[in-house]
Amino acid sequence: MSAIETFRAETRAWLEANCPESLRGAAASGELVWGGSQVEFANEDQRLWFERMRDRNWFCPDWPAAYGGGGLSPEEDAVLQQELKRLKCRPPQINLGIWMLGPVLLEFGTEEQKQRLLTPMTRGEVRWCQGFSEPNAGSDLANIRTTAVDAGDHYVVNGSKIWTSYGDKSDWMYALVRTDNSSAKKQEGISLLVLDMHAEGVEARPIDLISGKSSFCEVFFDNVKVSKDNLIGPLNGGWTLAKRLLQHERSAMSKFGEFSLPTHFDLMTILGDYLPDADTPSDIALRARAQACALDEHAYNLTVQRMGQQARARQDVSGIAAIMKLVHSEQEKQKFELLVDAMGHRALGWDGDEFSEQELAISKAWLMSYTQTIAGGSSEVQLNVIAKRVLDLPDAPKGGAK
């Protein structure tokens, strides 16, 4: 038996013995464990799985052992991921630090930073959040205004961030800050800082959305002192690192999505319940629109499959990849609009026992669907990207996303 086959056999045996049955398969919403100083477990199995994976150094299996990683080779890591998938093991914890900041620290951090920041990450002791967007820097991310001013042995940070997921529950943040205002290009003069969310002058406030409570926060910085050794990468060189971080966002999001049970509402089934007979021209038209929407979803799912097959055949998939987020979020929004049309006031309930659980869930999901075409690059930005990078259309005379 070759070394890698031995490793596979051992890994499979260990996972079978150590991953509790209840943690195999997708999780219901709210059932995922977020690592951090205030880690919470819904049950004993979650704690066991968390501790066993932590103690095997498999929170970050492919990171160097020197920083608490598992030290696995790429081949071994691939085997581990295959075996995890085979048993449908849920991730023992969700941690933006590991998925997004970690790889950038490994590439750009100093030795001291790697020791200090990566090691607690690999133990699941620190919950990280992202401080990128600001009230005036949404689609135009380079427009950030939160400042970090040099005060000798530390920086003083002032400003605010918005759309920080779980900002109120996180221990540390990686943030983009402006460290130089003199450059004509706004992408220059930005730096990447990490900071303690428990420090004096930091305040995180949850944001209520049109759909109600959310995990998004607004975070305010009032003369927050940040030690200079928390600057990641070169001063004023943060934009490059931010782009690198965002490349990891997609894979992080897909990991997150893979293990959450989708809250799926079947359009045609629900339509059939609320609109059993479609005999007027407008009802027939509504049914036809719904049918088209559902078939479009089918075509989208086939496109996901095709992208996978093309990637495995080592063909260029950039043209397909560029449409995925746009299509999925727009289709979801359209689907909920159709449900609202078909359900009438039954989809307009806010709370209370006048409405069924499903009706209230559809109202919330419909309102939430509006965040999907805005967050993570609005549909308009996606269209700009397709036009420029995929279709190679010329830049607008001024402004516009690059």
Place this chain on the structure above:
Amino acid sequence: MNLIYNEEQRMLLDTAQEFFAERSPVSALRALRDRNDELGFEPALWQEMTELGWTAIPFPESLGGLEFGYTGMGTVFESAGRHLSASPLLSSVVLCGSILEQGGSATQQESWLAELVAGNKRLALAVDEGSRHNPHNLALSAVRTETGFQLDGEKVMVVDGLQADGWIVAARTGDAADAISLFIVPADTPGVEQKRQNLIDSRNTARLTFTHVQVAPEQLIAELDKGAPILESALDRGRACIAAELQGACEELFKTTLEYLRTRVQFDVPIGSFQALQHRAAWMHVDIELARSSLMAALDAIDSGDAQAAQLVSLAKWKVGQMADKVSSEAVQMHGGIGVTDELDVGLYFKRIRVLQALLGDADYHLNRAAPLLEEA
């Protein structure tokens, strides 16, 4: 489900692209149109396609075929679509060939299918009657006589029906909705009147009128009243090939349109720098990708004998058709004034695309037919 071409299929695609680009560019269609050619294709080109073996692609080896499937056939159709190359591959080989393959007797296969594959003879399928495709509501009747059958009625939109060696006619032979029978009617049979339906795409389309047409019993394909499933299956293969031709035509037209957006200057800048046009172009790209996936699923479903093949074909014909309407409209609009002139090829693409969209069921027809896909798995 296999949604990409494999290496062999990609080689065939490359060969077909080169062949049509060189031997049958859009100027060839323009020439046929300008001389009002009733046949609607070049016999010499058809002969070469036959020699390349393309007429044998979908058939089993036992019938002299290459067993290369409809995914293989798709590569040829999308290449023909790119250059608007005209040939009777759809009418004679895909539609009539597949009826004979599935329902033909050994004698019929020998005297007709083998000849179609060899390119010696050409058949056309007569199915449509009304203004829109509706193969489940046929009126043309075949009534038993002492010597065989008598056909009376009318067929329209018979693709490549003029100057054919014969037709396969779908006729009503009973009162039940699916009591349909298929007959081979050789072109020299008395009582058939042929008239050209000159459509916007300048191809060969015929109206056939059958008046007391006498057909011998051995011209019946398969059993009496049992033609509907054979017809439906052949139509599905045709629809998938039409979707492939549409996809190729639209991808090519989109390429041309993007090139125009990059180079046409107004207000001192290329018009492709305007966000209003960029976003519309980006949506066209989205639809082309979604349509491509649906097309590949349909071709693979036919080849693998998928239980949902008919619905997947309809998904493809719907999605590709809907995309094709949009891409062809936008191509004309984005080209501006020159887009509505005959000088530019854009108009020829537009016209062929719209005929293909309507052929064997438009997007609305197939929206209904694809619906069973949506029943929860």
